[in-house]
Amino acid sequence: MIEGIALALGALLAVACVVFVARPFLREPAPDRDVLPEPSVAEDDLLHLREERDRALAALKELEFDHRTGKISDSDYRELVGPLRRRAG
Secondary structure, three states: OHHHHHHHHHHHHHHHHHHHHHHHHHOOOOHHHOOOOOOOHHHHHHHHHHHHHHHHHHHHHHHHHHHHOOOOOHHHHHHHHHHHHHHHO
């Protein structure tokens, strides 16, 4: 009998915890609070710099792959790698 009561209380506690945790996800946010703030000029500039760096790193990775596979000669590689490293730096 006591085991049945303990099991029922445990199940009730588990259901209460699930409801408590899930409640914020099930509510619809208020329209006035569901807005992302506009990024500042500094944040926007930083984002553009990071995107430029990521593009340069991707190009550098592709250049190194092409050089290792023999698609690009040593002299062409040396000519192209410097500017890409400066852009990525």
